[in-house]
Amino acid sequence: MDLRRLRRDRGQTLVAVPFLLILVVTVVDILAPPEVHLGPFLVAAPAVTASFGGPWLTGFVGVVAVVAQAVVAVVRTSLTDLNHTLQIIALILISAIVTLFALHRERHEQQMTRLRSVAEATQGVLLRPLPQRVGPLRIASVYLAAEAEAEIGGDLYAVARTADATRLVIGDVRGKGLEAISDAALVLGAFRAAAHRQAGLSALVAHLEGAVSSGLDAPGVPQEEESFVTAAVLDVPDTEHVLHLVSCGHPPPLRLSDGRTAPMEATRPALPLGLADIARPDFTVESFPFEPGDVVLLYTDGVIEARDGSGTFYPLAERMAAWPGDGPESLLRHLCGDLLAHAGGSLGDDAAMVAVQRLP
Numbered sequence: 001m002d003l004r005r006l007r008r009d010r011g012q013t014l015v016a017v018p019f020l021l022i023l024v025v026t027v028v029d030i031l032a033p034p035e036v037h038l039g040p041f042l043v044a045a046p047a048v049t050a051s052f053g054g055p056w057l058t059g060f061v062g063v064v065a066v067v068a069q070a071v072v073a074v075v076r077t078s079l080t081d082l083n084h085t086l087q088i089i090a091l092i093l094i095s096a097i098v099t100l101f102a103l104h105r106e107r108h109e110q111q112m113t114r115l116r117s118v119a120e121a122t123q124g125v126l127l128r129p130l131p132q133r134v135g136p137l138r139i140a141s142v143y144l145a146a147e148a149e150a151e152i153g154g155d156l157y158a159v160a161r162t163a164d165a166t167r168l169v170i171g172d173v174r175g176k177g178l179e180a181i182s183d184a185a186l187v188l189g190a191f192r193a194a195a196h197r198q199a200g201l202s203a204l205v206a207h208l209e210g211a212v213s214s215g216l217d218a219p220g221v222p223q224e225e226e227s228f229v230t231a232a233v234l235d236v237p238d239t240e241h242v243l244h245l246v247s248c249g250h251p252p253p254l255r256l257s258d259g260r261t262a263p264m265e266a267t268r269p270a271l272p273l274g275l276a277d278i279a280r281p282d283f284t285v286e287s288f289p290f291e292p293g294d295v296v297l298l299y300t301d302g303v304i305e306a307r308d309g310s311g312t313f314y315p316l317a318e319r320m321a322a323w324p325g326d327g328p329e330s331l332l333r334h335l336c337g338d339l340l341a342h343a344g345g346s347l348g349d350d351a352a353m354v355a356v357q358r359l360p
Contacts, residue, residue: 014052014053015053015057017048018044018045018046018048018049018061018065019045019061019064021041021042021044021045021048022042022045022061022064022065022068023068025038025039025041025042025068026042026068026071026072029072029076030071030072030075030076034076037083037087039069039072039084039087039091040087040090042065042068042069042091043065043090043091043094043095045061045062045064045065046058046059046061046062046065046094046095046098046099047094047098049061049098049102050098050099050101050102050105053102054102054103054106055099055100055102055103055106057102058095058098058099058102059095059099061095062091062092062094062095062096062098062099063095065091065095066088066091066092066095069084069087069088069091070084070088072084073085073087073088126156126181126184126185126188127143127156127157127158127188128158129141130157130158130159130354131159132329134159134161134166135161135165135166135236135238136238136358136359137166137236137356137357137358137359138327138328138356138357138359139159139328139354139355139356139357140327140328140329140331140332140354140355141157141332141352141353141354141355142332142336142352142353143155143350143351143352144302144336144339144340144347144350144351144352145347145350146302146346146347146348146349146350146351154171154172154173154174154175154176154180154181154183154184154229155170155171155172155173155184155300155302155350155351155352156169156170156171156172156173156184156187156188156352157169157170157171157298157352157354158188158191158192158195160191160192160195160196161196162195162196162197162198163198164237164238164239165235165236165237165238166235166236166238167191167195167196167201167204167233167234167235167236168233168234168236168298168354168356169187169188169191169195169208169231169232169233169234170231170232170250170298170299170300170352170354171184171187171229171230171231171232171248171250171273171300172229172230172231172250172300172301172302172352173187173227173228173229174227174228174229174230174272175227183212183227183229183274184229186211186212187208187211187212187229187231187273189211190207190208190210190211190212191204191208191233194207194208200285201233201235201244201246201283201285202246202283202284202285204233205231205233205246205248205270205273205283206281206283208231208233208273209248209273209274209276209281209283212228212229212273212274213273213274213276213277227274228249228271228272228273228274228275229248229272229273229274230248230249230250230251230272230273230301231248231249231250231272231273232245232246232247232248232250232251232252232253232298233245233246233248234253234296234298235285236290236356236358241289241290241291241292241358242287242288242289242290243264243287243288243289243290243296244285244286244287245264245266245285245286245287245288246266246270246283246284246285246286247266247269247270247286248269248270248271248272248273248283249269249270249271249272250272250300251299251300251301251304252264252265252266253296253297253298253299254296254297254299254316254317254320255288255289255290255294255295255296255297256294256295256296256297256320256321256323256331257291257293257294257295259321260321261317261318261320261321263317264288264296266284266286267286268282268284268286270282270283270284290358291358292358292359292360293357293358293360294357294358295328295331295355295356295357296355296356296357297316297320297331297335297353297354297355297356298353298354298355298356299316299351299352299353299354300350300351300352300353301349302347302348302349302350302351302352303316303335303339303351303352303353304316305348305349306339306342306343306347306348306349306351307343307348308342308343308344309344314339314342314343316335319334319335319338319339320335323335327357328355328356328357329355331355332353332355335353336353339351
């Protein structure tokens with residue numbers, strides 16, 4: 001789905017609307033009886049243009065509307081006719097006002113674009129591309145940025161190797177923008193620094209909790225808003241057909257095996273990272289089967305909370321089970337296209353997915 005081409009075609013169609021409106025009103029006004037005056041409807045042309053066009057286009061449409069009103073005045077009576085003179089003056093004033101509105105909107109959109117560019121560049125440094133092959137695993141990842149907002153979210157993922165296993169983390173920071181990316185950097189930095197060690201999985205998650213809590217309590221971090229990070233941390237041994245998981249309030253991974261999907265629901269999930277002051281954390285490691293050929297999908301809530309036009313959430317498990325392809329890259333391509341189609345071409349929240357397949 002080419003969203004840029006779709007928006008360009010839609011914009012070209014919208015540009016024709018005000019000019020068509022001017023033409024119709026002008027012709028009907030000229031042909032109407034003397035007591036009927038449709039000239040005031042011409043103000044709709046620049047007003048409509050200001051909702052999607054820039055100041056130059058809005059101003060040009062306003063000039064065309066004024067010229068059309070003058071033509072109507074000449075044909076029906078004269079330019080000095082009081083009724084038409086007042087209509088032209090009102091049209092000029094309204095066109096100037098909506099042109100200023102279009103200028104303000106364009107500047108605001110440019111500012112939002114710059115802010116998003118900075119956030120995306122920062123996030124690009126943090127979310128390094130995951131390797132396609134790690135030990136006995138094939139890995140693919142994707143990050144889908146929301147179209148509805150200038151600020152992006154704090155979705156995160158990373159992978160690390162120990163001597164005999166692969167460790168992965170996926171998480172979602174509460175909030176959006178550069179503050180959320182800063183919190184994501186805390187988690188990623190702590191994970192990359194400690195995940196390669198041979199310490200147990202619960203010890204690794206405790207290290208992440210300590211890093212997040214100390215970072216959120218640092219000077220300069222606003223305390224009136226509660227910050228936390230949902231996360232799922234996994235350990236996949238090379239020689240055992242099993243997957244170890246610690247869930248910290250994150251949506252459960254989905255395992256696809258023999259065409260059937262099943263959630264890896266933790267029976268004793270921990271609180272999200274950064275909430276250790278609420279209750280003493282208990283990072284219980286739970287194990288799930290992970291056979292050769294199985295695919296495990298990690299994802300953030302931006303995927304399962306995407307809605308269609310009727311408000312229905314995206315049925316991730318169902319669509320994953322219907323996937324006809326092979327390999328994690330193919331799975332993510334299938335899910336990305338299907339997810340965007342379900343959401344009407346754009347997402348209301350950022351979404352991240354990581355697909356992991358155990359090779360024979």
